[in-house]
Amino acid sequence: MDSEVEYVTLVSADNHKFIILKEVASISSMLKSSQGFQEGETGKISLDMDGDILECIVEYLYYHYKYKEQAETGDIPQFNIPTHLALELLVKADFLDI
Amino acid sequence: MSRRSRTSGVRGPNSALTEFLRNAGITDAFRARREREATDGESTANGSDQDVQEVLEEEGDTVVEAEVEMIPTRRRSSRRNRVNEAEVEEDEEIKQIKIAAIKKRKMAKRGGNGDDDDEFDDPDFSEFEDEIGTNGMKRFGEEDTCVDCGTTFHLTVYSRFLKEKQGYICENCNETLKVRERKARKNQLNARKRRRTFAQALLNKSEVKIPKLQDICIKKISANISDVDALGDIGQVNLNKLSQILSKNRSLNDDTISLFLNPSLKSIEFWDCSNVDSDSYSKIASFCPNVESLTLFMCGQLHNDNLKYYTTNLKNLKNLSLNGPFLISDSMWQEYFEESGSRFEKFEIRNTHRFGNDSLISLLENSGSKLSSLKLSRLDGLDSEAVYDLIPHYLSPSTLTELEISYPHTEDIVTNDLLINILAITGESLQSLNVDGCTSLTDRFLLEGVARFCPNLTHLSMKLLDQVTDEGFAQAFDEFSKVNNGGLLSVDVTKCIGLSDNAIYSLLKHSSHTLIELSLNSLHQVTKDFFLQVFTDDLTAFKKSRLEMIEQQGDDEPEDEDEDGDGDHKKLQYFSHVRLPLLTTWDCGFVRAVDDEILDLIGKSCPKLSILEVYGNNKCTSKANIVDGLMVIGRQNDQI
Numbered sequence: 001m002d003s004e005v006e007y008v009t010l011v012s013a014d015n016h017k018f019i020i021l022k023e024v025a026s027i028s029s030m031l032k033s034s035q036g037f038q039e040g041e042t043g044k045i046s047l048d049m050d051g052d053i054l055e056c057i058v059e060y061l062y063y064h065y066k067y068k069e070q071a072e073t074g075d076i077p078q079f080n081i082p083t084h085l086a087l088e089l090l091v092k093a094d095f096l097d098i
Numbered sequence: 099m100s101r102r103s104r105t106s107g108v109r110g111p112n113s114a115l116t117e118f119l120r121n122a123g124i125t126d127a128f129r130a131r132r133e134r135e136a137t138d139g140e141s142t143a144n145g146s147d148q149d150v151q152e153v154l155e156e157e158g159d160t161v162v163e164a165e166v167e168m169i170p171t172r173r174r175s176s177r178r179n180r181v182n183e184a185e186v187e188e189d190e191e192i193k194q195i196k197i198a199a200i201k202k203r204k205m206a207k208r209g210g211n212g213d214d215d216d217e218f219d220d221p222d223f224s225e226f227e228d229e230i231g232t233n234g235m236k237r238f239g240e241e242d243t244c245v246d247c248g249t250t251f252h253l254t255v256y257s258r259f260l261k262e263k264q265g266y267i268c269e270n271c272n273e274t275l276k277v278r279e280r281k282a283r284k285n286q287l288n289a290r291k292r293r294r295t296f297a298q299a300l301l302n303k304s305e306v307k308i309p310k311l312q313d314i315c316i317k318k319i320s321a322n323i324s325d326v327d328a329l330g331d332i333g334q335v336n337l338n339k340l341s342q343i344l345s346k347n348r349s350l351n352d353d354t355i356s357l358f359l360n361p362s363l364k365s366i367e368f369w370d371c372s373n374v375d376s377d378s379y380s381k382i383a384s385f386c387p388n389v390e391s392l393t394l395f396m397c398g399q400l401h402n403d404n405l406k407y408y409t410t411n412l413k414n415l416k417n418l419s420l421n422g423p424f425l426i427s428d429s430m431w432q433e434y435f436e437e438s439g440s441r442f443e444k445f446e447i448r449n450t451h452r453f454g455n456d457s458l459i460s461l462l463e464n465s466g467s468k469l470s471s472l473k474l475s476r477l478d479g480l481d482s483e484a485v486y487d488l489i490p491h492y493l494s495p496s497t498l499t500e501l502e503i504s505y506p507h508t509e510d511i512v513t514n515d516l517l518i519n520i521l522a523i524t525g526e527s528l529q530s531l532n533v534d535g536c537t538s539l540t541d542r543f544l545l546e547g548v549a550r551f552c553p554n555l556t557h558l559s560m561k562l563l564d565q566v567t568d569e570g571f572a573q574a575f576d577e578f579s580k581v582n583n584g585g586l587l588s589v590d591v592t593k594c595i596g597l598s599d600n601a602i603y604s605l606l607k608h609s610s611h612t613l614i615e616l617s618l619n620s621l622h623q624v625t626k627d628f629f630l631q632v633f634t635d636d637l638t639a640f641k642k643s644r645l646e647m648i649e650q651q652g653d654d655e656p657e658d659e660d661e662d663g664d665g666d667h668k669k670l671q672y673f674s675h676v677r678l679p680l681l682t683t684w685d686c687g688f689v690r691a692v693d694d695e696i697l698d699l700i701g702k703s704c705p706k707l708s709i710l711e712v713y714g715n716n717k718c719t720s721k722a723n724i725v726d727g728l729m730v731i732g733r734q735n736d737q738i
Binding site: 046057060064065068071076079081083086087088089090091093094096098 | 271307308309310311312314315318319322326329330331332333337596
């Protein structure tokens with residue numbers, strides 16, 4: 001919530017930590033809204049998902065962040081996800097609203 | 099015979115073949131030239147007419163190309179003369195072309211007129227010949243200077259000639275050039291691909307934007323759906339989305355359908371069941387006994403036995419929508435309605451010829467009084483006017499909220515009287531009315547039915563009602579506005595070809611503040627003047643002067659025909675400005691009056707408009723000024 005805190009840490013259930021830009025995390029409305037609470041002070045958000053899932057999600061968030069501007073020109077690469085994670089990822093993506 | 103005479107600027111009519119050949123770069127230049135050479139000595143006086151066209155054809159290209167192409171050929175030809183005697187003749191031809199091209203270019207520079215035949219032998223020609231003889235005679239193995247970087251290098255067969263710089267380049271420069279060219283080609287491909295994505299997105303009425311992770315996942319899952327054993331807890335919204343995508347891909351089958359069935363479901367929708375067989379339909383009933391609402395489209399394999407099974411197992415079913423259940427027999431329908439018809443609140447059936455007169459009577463008898471939604475579309479088995487006429491007798495007053503009677507077997511079985519009778523009974527509660535393709539309906543249906551009995555109507559669809567007239571519709575909506583205060587949310591008057599300016603004006607006047615969806619497809623009588631006025635502010639000079647003109651006209655010959663002081667419709671009319679603050683989707687395809695100017699005005703008066711279809715309006719071009727957020731679909735320049 002402070003402008004000086006630029007990064008947040010996403011922590012997976014198996015304790016993998018991903019330190020990402022706050023702006024990037026804000027792409028997910030769920031992560032954005034959680035900033036107002038305790039997570040806002042510690043800068044840590046614990047998520048109930050495995051490391052590999054969270055990695056995919058972080059990748060997507062950065063993909064979204066990077067290509068947001070270019071999306072209108074239609075010139076962006078595809079985002080690929082591993083097939084075996086698709087289902088689980090769908091559930092989590094639904095949860096994070098991304 | 100000289101080519102000079104061709105600059106007369108005359109070009110005769112072209113056949114399609116000539117046009118094609120020209121586009122493909124095929125001309126009769128060689129033949130003509132040979133001929134010319136053959137007769138060159140004999141006659142120089144007459145310009146041949148066939149050549150006139152040829153020159154004009156070439157002119158556009160050669161002016162540009164001649165400069166870059168003449169020299170390589172010159173060198174090459176001299177080289178080849180040495181190397182390969184067999185090609186000499188061909189090279190001669192090429193040389194001739196080039197010579198002609200140069201001459202033409204020079205001609206064009208001079209203004210290209212007033213040249214006479216003798217000029218063919220003018221100094222230009224000999225100059226050119228001299229050039230060939232003296233210049234650019236570098237042979238392979240000799241040293242040359244790179245025209246790009248200036249270094250000296252050995253000329254080889256592989257050395258590359260740069261047309262625009264008129265010289266050879268060294269190996270290094272060639273490499274960089276190759277890379278650059280490859281990039282350019284790649285860019286071109288990408289641009290093409292991008293255009294394609296855009297055009298595709300336009301067709302899907304969606305914008306090109308970053309896909310949601312959920313959509314990426316769903317796409318992945320649907321691509322690998324055969325490997326999925328169970329979907330788990332992915333949320334009902336995603337389940338529905340997935341099932342819709344599978345339906346769209348036609349990959350909903352006996353295996354995949356079971357992924358969507360679970361006992362807690364109250365509502366099931368499958369939009370394309372064409373690959374689902376009879377056993378799976380039974381599975382729906384046995385896996386999901388609590389279902390209250392069942393929608394099965396394209397359910398061609400739904401069998402009598404399935405329906406029988408539903409009778410006993412789906413005890414809570416209240417809403418049933420079926421599209422294409424043509425295996426269910428007339429007698430089975432009756433049996434089914436007798437057993438479980440009393441529970442129905444909503445019933446929809448489309449596209450089956452086996453749903454006959456007796457089936458409908460049975461439905462009405464058993465559930466008619468409770469129905470809140472009745473949709474009957476394309477039922478060719480229902481061929482009796484008398485049976486349709488029974489509908490109003492079974493409906494309870496003011497219970498029906500949705501009614502669709504569309505595309506009846508023959509035109510005359512759905513009449514004005516039928517609709518008026520139905521609306522008289524249940525019009526008060528009706529929110530959605532669809533009478534697409536009931537072509538025998540006329541102004542009376544609107545005037546005495548809709549305008550009188552439907553205070554709460556929000557959706558009106560009346561495609562193909564070609565008997566409805568402009569005046570009738572206008573009058574009906576003026577009266578309707580006294581009954582219905584809310585306004586309509588969606589209106590579809592596709593191909594009601596009788597409608598024109600007045601009708602649309604009174605529609606917009608009544609519902610402009612509420613309209614979200616509008617289709618005026620194929621209303622070819624609507625004029626540009628109407629659009630211009632309706633979407634221009636009343637305070638502009640254009641509108642004021644129009645008003646004055648009409649007042650003057652009114653003084654001269656008083657008109658009593660229209661309301662609002664509008665003039666006679668054959669003369670000038672005045673339409674006040676209409677804003678459509680909520681309109682999001684508008685189909686005005688084949689309303690030919692819509693052009694770039696109107697598109698601009700529409701954008702300004704409809705701030706929420708996101709999809710505008712203009713198929714067939716060939717005056718809508720890429721030059722139109724379109725506001726941000728508005729997607730205009732169907733212009734000729736939108737190409738894949």
